[in-house]
Amino acid sequence: MSEHPVKSLDHTLILVNDLSHAYEQYKALGFNVSPIGIQGKAKGSANHTIMLQDDYIELLGIVEPTPLNADRRAALAHHGEGLHGLAMRVSNAKEAVDDLAKRGVKTTIYNEFSRPVALPDGTIEPASFATLLFEPSQVPVGIAFMCEHKTPHLVWRDELTTHPNSAVGVLEVVAISDNTEADGQRYQRLFGFTTDPQPDGSVVLRPPAMGGTIRLLPSTQAHDNHPATNPGAGRYIRLRVAVRSLTDVTRCLEDSSVPYTRSERCIIVEPEYAAGVTVEFLPI
Numbered sequence: 001m002s003e004h005p006v007k008s009l010d011h012t013l014i015l016v017n018d019l020s021h022a023y024e025q026y027k028a029l030g031f032n033v034s035p036i037g038i039q040g041k042a043k044g045s046a047n048h049t050i051m052l053q054d055d056y057i058e059l060l061g062i063v064e065p066t067p068l069n070a071d072r073r074a075a076l077a078h079h080g081e082g083l084h085g086l087a088m089r090v091s092n093a094k095e096a097v098d099d100l101a102k103r104g105v106k107t108t109i110y111n112e113f114s115r116p117v118a119l120p121d122g123t124i125e126p127a128s129f130a131t132l133l134f135e136p137s138q139v140p141v142g143i144a145f146m147c148e149h150k151t152p153h154l155v156w157r158d159e160l161t162t163h164p165n166s167a168v169g170v171l172e173v174v175a176i177s178d179n180t181e182a183d184g185q186r187y188q189r190l191f192g193f194t195t196d197p198q199p200d201g202s203v204v205l206r207p208p209a210m211g212g213t214i215r216l217l218p219s220t221q222a223h224d225n226h227p228a229t230n231p232g233a234g235r236y237i238r239l240r241v242a243v244r245s246l247t248d249v250t251r252c253l254e255d256s257s258v259p260y261t262r263s264e265r266c267i268i269v270e271p272e273y274a275a276g277v278t279v280e281f282l283p284i
Helices: 019-028 067-079 093-102 180-191 219-225 246-255
Strands: 006-016 045-051 056-062 082-090 107-118 124-134 143-149 167-177 194-197 203-206 213-218 236-243 267-269 278-283
Touching: 006 019, 006 067, 006 143, 006 167, 006 236, 019 045, 019 056, 056 067, 067 082, 067 143, 082 236, 093 107, 093 124, 093 143, 180 194, 180 203, 180 213, 213 219, 236 246, 246 267, 246 278
Parallel strands: 006 056, 082 143, 167 213, 236 278
Antiparallel strands: 006 082, 045 056, 107 124, 124 143, 167 236, 194 203, 203 213, 267 278
């Protein structure tokens, strides 16, 4: 069989009720947050992105209810703000439909869209994308879809990929699971990632090459490991971000008066200061 169409984690999807507030919160964490992007009438949504070296974080809000954002609205209504989805990188979303079907993976809602991007020279160009949703019943946690970048040069731009907090990439996302082994196998089938069971009962899913990992944490450990986050299964509870310097992170947080906890290896910001997400900064 041919190589799996999913290459790596493309971006994480943080759904928010108030996009302007989320923008200010993530700026306060030391991120260089992009200007607002309007995703078109059919999608009925708008976003800010936090562009990293090879992936990114998306803050997405609903502008107008449409069929294409029904899953996002349902997730917000059921769980509230937070890290609700993963977008996986593919070279060709349309071709992925048949490729994944041969592997027994169902997909739905192929969509092409663009959003205007204002460039430093004052011109405006359309950043174009194609997305393909994994059939929701096959996804263990939250929302999962594929993203094809038709104009990556308009998204990953030098003026957006340097951050005061020295962030460079998504290191890991953490989800809670009632059955880490079974859910790990389901993710492996969807994404082509390898499963790596851990001594504590969690399962780490690793991409074939570089990129962020997915950690499935047993739901029985949710209170002990993540006391400040919603322990109910069905959503991602922690975003781990790789940074060059924890000193830079500390400076940004203290300059913005954002409370944080520091351990021997990381800095943690609680969900109320990060649009419902526990953000953990780790040095590389």
